[in-house]
Amino acid sequence: MAVSGPRPKPPLQVVREGNPGKRPVREGVKLPPSELEEPNWLDTFPTVRGDDEQRQINARCREIARREWRRVVPVLKYTAGLAAVDTQTVMDYCICVARIDQCERQISSQGLLIQGERGWMKNGATTVAGQYRTQLKAYIGELGLSPSARGRLTPPEGGDDVDEDDPFD
Template identity: 70%
Template sequence: MADPTRRKPPLQVIREGNPGKRPVPEGVRLPPADLVEPDWTDTFAEVTGAQGPVNARCRTVASREWRRVVPVLEFTAGIGTVDTSTLTDYCICIARIDQCEREISTNGILMLGERGWQKNGATTIVGQYRTQLARYIGELGLSPSARGRLTPPEDSGDDDDDVFD
């Protein structure tokens, strides 16, 4: 049963209608937009390291994640052009986590340094990226619990008053 004390998110109120005629903040009314995937070479420059092109895989991972989540978010969250930077950062975060995990898999969690065995620096970095990823997942509604807070819009059959038309 739904919690009667919990307010519906403003976007959900807009999608489902507002039978109580309570005011909805104007700032949440965003027209849907066709989001254009960023040029990942701006973020992940062409750099060659000891193991080949360092950022080529990051560009691939970020692009694949963009193409995976944007269609879903356009349908479920009604994202707009203003959300491009959040989505871009989310994809960068995914790519960097992949990069750190590959570094840890290649060189191990512990590395032999000047003063003996020490923690691979990628373990600290990946932890910070995972913390940020958790925030993005909550903001964008990409986890089951975040999706549970939204209910899908009901099809009333009357599309004349639809904000997104």
């Protein structure tokens, strides 16, 4: 059964932003932060022999997923304290981004409607894109990547310690 009210903040976020209500902070399970190793995108988007079009599609998906991984992991290490067990969640997020790009390119080249056996019909990529967008929304909420989640975050106090690798600079 669902609980009403706002979703509780992760303990790391409560500590970072302060706890003005002095409510007890539910610690949950603590995992040590770790460096996430970028997956080999060839495992997910393999090189296909003989089919030039599919080879190009998979190469583009690999590039999109790689760029997204390299864009979000540094920020998530800082804001969420990623642990090794989070690798699959971030990887799935990157795959969703790549697949949405693939669907949107197909829709752009073929159109929203395509000629089928019995006349005009909706391009199947629109349904697939919608399903991936629904999943992407869940990952964005889980990882704290939406504008509203970022608006609730307060960067930690830096003091005199200047971090050159700070993703918020």
